[in-house]
Every structure is written in C-alpha cells, then in structure tokens.
Amino acid sequence: MAEVVEDGFWTQTGELTDEARWLNTDGQHWTLKEAGATCRLQVGDFWQRTFYSPPICKSNAPALLRPFPPDHRVETEFVIEPQNQFDQAGLLVYCHDQCWLKAGIEYADGALRLSTVVTNGFSDWSTQVVATAGCALRVSRTSVQDYVVEVQNEAGAWDFIRIAHLDTKEQDTVRAGLYACAPQQIGGLVRFSRARLQQGIDFAHSA
Structure with missing residues (x-):
C-alpha cells in the first residue's frame, strides 16, 4: 500500500497546506472545505501549437499544485457541470508552459470526453466519449520522465488510459x-470531492 504523504491540498479549515500553491490564480473563485473544493470555471487553457490555425499557445488556466517527485501519484474525484465548448477539469502535471500533462473530463463538440493532453512543445490530445460528468482519476510519476494516467471503473479497479x-x-x-x-x-462549475498526493506507485504493467 502507498504511504499517504499528505491527504489533501488544503486543511479542514480551507487553508492551503504548506507545499500547495496556486498557479494563474489567487484562488478567489475556489471554495475549499473539509468535504472538498468547488470552483466556478474561469477563462484560461493549457494548449500548445498543434492542429488549430492560427496556432493556439496558452498556459493560463487556474490550478492548485504541489511538488510531484518520482514514485508518487496524485489522485482526485470530481464532477463537472459544463456550459460551453471546451469546459474542462481534472489533474495537471506541470513543469513549465511547454512541458505538462493534463487529464480529466472536457466538454467538446457536444459530448463529455475523458481527455488526456501531453505537451512537449506541441500538445497531443487523446479522448474517449463518456456517459457521465464525473470520474475518479489519478496520475502516477513512475520515473523522472514517465507518467501513467488511470481512471477508476465501476467496480472500483483502476484502468490505465495513457x-x-x-x-x-x-x-x-x-x-x-x-x-x-x-x-x-x-x-x-466543478466539484472536487477529494484530492491527495501519495508516495508509492500502485500500478502493474509489463511488456
């Protein structure tokens, strides 16, 4: 079993834990409580160059982040209530504006999509249509440069999607x-019911 490094990004009173920091926001549109977090979606995005003309280069979406060393995983469960094209929420792994990964649910072309975007200079987007607006999701950093994205299925097991x-x-x-x-x-609007960082990788896959 993984050892919980810190069970959450905020305290029971809604204060940020010592290592948690806001990115691209001061947190004014987020409500942090013991039971979870609620956020009214603000204008912003993470995307670099691929597909669209003229090229879209954005790294200005609000996020709440903590240091993420190798042999750790980050996990959340959330429900999104989208209103507009590309409304999205989930997990972000961030190094700098040209190097990041995001995974979550995005509303695109009239459908809810379980989405992962991997960016090393150019963004690479993979999606699958889902029936519900919520999910439990985790990202594991299995080495310095390798990451695994998993979603929890109806039976409670974790399925890797990327x-x-x-x-x-x-x-x-x-x-x-x-x-x-x-x-x-x-x-x-998005409601996060849990968010935690854990030490140890609970992921089994081999060649």
Whole structure:
C-alpha cells in the first residue's frame, strides 16, 4: 500500500497546506472545505501549437499544485457541470508552459470526453466519449520522465488510459494537482470531492 504523504491540498479549515500553491490564480473563485473544493470555471487553457490555425499557445488556466517527485501519484474525484465548448477539469502535471500533462473530463463538440493532453512543445490530445460528468482519476510519476494516467471503473479497479513521456529532468521542479478552466467563457462549475498526493506507485504493467 502507498504511504499517504499528505491527504489533501488544503486543511479542514480551507487553508492551503504548506507545499500547495496556486498557479494563474489567487484562488478567489475556489471554495475549499473539509468535504472538498468547488470552483466556478474561469477563462484560461493549457494548449500548445498543434492542429488549430492560427496556432493556439496558452498556459493560463487556474490550478492548485504541489511538488510531484518520482514514485508518487496524485489522485482526485470530481464532477463537472459544463456550459460551453471546451469546459474542462481534472489533474495537471506541470513543469513549465511547454512541458505538462493534463487529464480529466472536457466538454467538446457536444459530448463529455475523458481527455488526456501531453505537451512537449506541441500538445497531443487523446479522448474517449463518456456517459457521465464525473470520474475518479489519478496520475502516477513512475520515473523522472514517465507518467501513467488511470481512471477508476465501476467496480472500483483502476484502468490505465495513457502511458506518457514528459521531457522532465531530475533537476526540474515538477508540480501536480487540480485544474479547471473555461477556454471560451466563464460559466461552468466543478466539484472536487477529494484530492491527495501519495508516495508509492500502485500500478502493474509489463511488456
């Protein structure tokens, strides 16, 4: 079993834990309580260059992050209430604006999509349509540069949906945690019922 390093990103009174930091926000649109966090989606996004013309280069979505060393995993459970195209929420692994990974649920082209975007200079997006607006999700950092994204199925087991590489180095500061944004316009809502960082990798897969 993994040893819990810190069961949460905030205290029971809604204060940030010692190592938790906001990115691209001061947290004013987030409500942190013992039972979870609620966020009204604000304008912003993470995307770099791929597909769209003219190219979209954004790294301004709000997030709540903690240091994320190798042999750790970050986990959350949430429900999103989207209102506009590309409303999204989930987990973010962030090194810098050209090197990051996000995984969660995104509303795109009239459907809810379980999505993962991996960015090493250019963004690589994979999706699958889902029937519900909520999920339990975790990302494990299995080595300095390797990451695994998993979603919890109805039976409670974890299914991996992505094995990814990020160009992160041993000396880099890599952080991970919650993110939520509305690239088009303010409106949607997300409720996170848990968020935690754990030491140890509970993931089995071999060649």
